Amino acid sequence: MKKGVHPGYRPVVLRDPGAFPTHRRAERLDQRHGRN
Structure with a gap:
């Protein structure tokens, strides 16, 4: 995840x-994958 992105x-x-x-x-699915 790059900074400054929406x-x-x-x-x-x-x-x-x-x-x-x-x-x-x-x-929300992203959080489930641990890519928070």
Whole structure:
């Protein structure tokens, strides 16, 4: 996670662009993966 990036945006979205309908949902799944 790079600094200065929108707080709702996570690398997991780039990894699976079609897996999550929203950035917010991706963020929650991201925490489950321990990429917080």
